[in-house]
Amino acid sequence: xxxxxxxxxxxxxxxxxxxxxxxxxxxxxxxxxxxxxxxxxxxxxxxxxxxxxxxxxxxxxxxxxxxxxxxxxxxxxxxxxxxxxxxxxxxxxxxxxxxxxxxxxxxxxxxxxxxxxxxxxxxxxxxxxxxxxxxxxxxxxxxxxxxxxxxxxxxxxxxxxxxxxxxxxxxxxxxxxxxxxxxxxxxxxxxxxxxxxxxxxxxxxxxxxxxxxxxxxxxxxxxxxxxxxxxxxxxxxxxxxxxxxxxxxxxxxxxxxxxxxxxxxxxxxxxxxxxxxxxxxxxxxxxxxxxxxxxxxxxxxxxxxxxxxxxxxxxxxxxxxxxxxxxxxxxxxxxxxxxxxxxxxxxxxxxxxxxxxxxxxxxxxxxxxxxxxxxxxxxxxxxxxxxxxxxxxxxx
Numbered sequence: 001x002x003x004x005x006x007x008x009x010x011x012x013x014x015x016x017x018x019x020x021x022x023x024x025x026x027x028x029x030x031x032x033x034x035x036x037x038x039x040x041x042x043x044x045x046x047x048x049x050x051x052x053x054x055x056x057x058x059x060x061x062x063x064x065x066x067x068x069x070x071x072x073x074x075x076x077x078x079x080x081x082x083x084x085x086x087x088x089x090x091x092x093x094x095x096x097x098x099x100x101x102x103x104x105x106x107x108x109x110x111x112x113x114x115x116x117x118x119x120x121x122x123x124x125x126x127x128x129x130x131x132x133x134x135x136x137x138x139x140x141x142x143x144x145x146x147x148x149x150x151x152x153x154x155x156x157x158x159x160x161x162x163x164x165x166x167x168x169x170x171x172x173x174x175x176x177x178x179x180x181x182x183x184x185x186x187x188x189x190x191x192x193x194x195x196x197x198x199x200x201x202x203x204x205x206x207x208x209x210x211x212x213x214x215x216x217x218x219x220x221x222x223x224x225x226x227x228x229x230x231x232x233x234x235x236x237x238x239x240x241x242x243x244x245x246x247x248x249x250x251x252x253x254x255x256x257x258x259x260x261x262x263x264x265x266x267x268x269x270x271x272x273x274x275x276x277x278x279x280x281x282x283x284x285x286x287x288x289x290x291x292x293x294x295x296x297x298x299x300x301x302x303x304x305x306x307x308x309x310x311x312x313x314x315x316x317x318x319x320x321x322x323x324x325x326x327x328x329x330x331x332x333x334x335x336x337x338x339x340x341x342x343x344x345x346x347x348x349x350x351x352x353x354x355x356x357x358x359x360x361x362x363x364x365x366x367x368x369x370x371x372x373x374x375x376x377x378x379x380x381x382x383x384x385x386x387x388x389x390x391x392x393x394x395x396x
Contacts, residue, residue, distance in 0.1 A: 003039040004395060005083030006030070007074065007121075009067070012047020012059055016251075016277065017220075018304050019088055020047060022126070022182055025380065026088075026387070031055045033388055037395060038084075041077050043070065065093040066103065071111035074121070084394075086124040091142040092345060098123065098148035122150040124394065129159035130224065130299040130322055131347035138166040139345035147171055151394055154179040155301040156323030176394075180387060181327065182302050183380030184311045188280045191313030191370050192288035200285055206273055208289075213242040214273075215361075216286065216293035216314070218305035221255040223342075224349075227262055230296045232354040235266040237361060247273045247286055249305075287312035292364050294357070298349045300324045310373040315364035317357055321350040327375050334360050 011017045013024035023042055030040045031054050041056035045067075049057045056077065060069045067073075074085070087094060096103040100112035115121060125146065133139035138146070143166050146152060152175040154160040160179040164172055198208055208214065215234050219225035231246075238244040246268065253259045253274065263269050278286065287293065293309040295318030300306070303324040309316040310328075318324055320333045334357050336350035367373060376382055 001037070002081075003035060003037060005078040005081050005121075006038040006040050006086060007077055007083065008040065008042045008044075008086045008088065009070075010042070010044055010088035012044030012049070013042050013053055013057060014047035014050040014059075015044065017046065018302070019128070020044065021304060022088055024053065025183065025185070026126075027055050028053065029380075029384055029387070030391065033384070034391055037392060043067070043073050043077075064104075066096055066105050066108060068105055068108055071108065074115075078121070082119065083121045084124055085121045086126065088126045088128070090128055091125075091138075091145040094125075095141065095145050098145050123148070124151040125149045125153070127152055127154050127159065127163070128301040129154065129156075129162060130297070130301045131349060132162045133346050133348065134341070136162065136165055138162060139347060141345070143167060146175070149175060151175055152177050153390065155181060156326050158323050158326060159301065178390070180390060181323075181378060181383070182304070183383040183387075184304075184307050184374060184378050185280070186311055186372070186374070186379045186381065189284050189287070189308045189311035191311075191372055192285055193370075194288060197285045197289035201273070201289055208245055208273070209243070211243060212245050213237065214245050214247060214290045216247045216249070216290040216305075216309065217296055218249040218283075218293065218308075219296055221250050221252045221257050221259070223256050224298050225257075226296045226298050226352075227257040227259065229352055229354055229357065230294045231262040231266040231268060233294060233357040233361065234268060234271075236354055236358045238268065238271075240358070240362075244268070245271050245273060247275070247290060249275045249278065249283070249286070251276060283308065284312055287314050290314050292317060292361050294361075295319070295324065295328075297322070297324075299347075307374055307378055310375075311379075313366050313370055313372050315366060315373065317360045317364055319350050319352055327378055329373065332360060332364055 010023040011019035027040050043058045045062050049059050058073045100109050103109035157179050217230045287309050293316045295306040295316050299322040301323050306316045306324050317332050337353050338351040339348050
């Protein structure tokens with residue numbers, strides 16, 4: 001059997017985004033374990049590519065979510081072979097891909113229409129969902145995009161239930177709708193000794209004592225990440241008598257949130273340890289130095305920082321809404337006090353009380369033997385066989 005061209009369309013595998021990491025993890029494992037079935041490549045944005053990755057990489061650009069170079073990339077990657085384009089992007093970004101008629105780029109539209117006529121590729125989707133819409137269903141416009149795929153897999157059973165509530169049962173069957181989470185690389189993210197981890201931090205001239213209560217927040221600076229909630233929680237912890245320091249790993253200090261302004265207004269000036277780019281091994285050291293981390297996303301499709309923290313043996317307190325809820329120990333979950341709708345897709349988002357987060361933080365404890373807190377099934381070593389079976393089943 002000649003391997004089938006499988007192009008993953010997402011963020012670049014060399015980028016630092018969550019979508020980039022998913023792309024990198026899946027593509028690398030497909031290349032290693034399924035090369036008899038698939039010839040894998042990636043088409044990604046927001047990266048430069050990397051020679052350390054063993055599969056074909058195409059770096060491209062977006063214009064209003066469109067990918068004008070996709071026809072050239074597919075021609076180079078697949079030639080005249082029929083194949084699969086596997087998207088790992090929000091449905092809101094992909095209407096042009098499933099409905100060529102509305103694509104405003106003339107050349108891209110013509111290529112998509114020809115590809116549909118000759119069945120040049122099947123469309124598979126790994127669907128990120130971090131919120132439901134009105135009535136517990138998909139937000140407006142998502143259904144029409146998803147129905148035009150050939151195969152769909154979701155990040156979580158929660159997300160799958162939202163899709164099932166929206167689509168007809170016959171469409172769910174046709175799409176072979178199911179769900180699988182991501183995995184965590186436990187060869188990198190594993191518990192380190194907390195004192196030794198803090199000693200490494202101190203070598204970088206960062207002032208932190210063994211008695212400091214270090215709180216981690218790893219999140220991009222965007223509306224869905226509730227940095228204000230995190231800072232209010234830390235402020236209340238400080239008022240309770242703890243010597244609080246905050247490790248913040250983000251992309252921008254000032255964009256939707258002004259991190260410096262939050263620190264000032266909540267009385268936490270000079271208490272921050274700020275990082276923007278760290279290799280995974282250094283991230284694991286920082287997690288291990290923490291007493292607790294805060295998963296401040298108001299809904300997550302999965303939430304890498306949450307489970308990286310747990311893999312390093314450090315409790316992560318997070319809300320009970322979204323995909324992360326399925327894999328988070330109940331002792332670390334905070335109930336919302338209200339739900340509200342926001343944004344152009346009418347996404348339902350939770351509202352939390354910071355005092356409830358403080359209560360969970362104060363009770364969150366690591367394992368007494370220093371072992372990981374990560375669920376067994378989220379270790380890539382244990383999860384990958386299920387993913388491999390899903391990919392192989394799609395071409396049987």
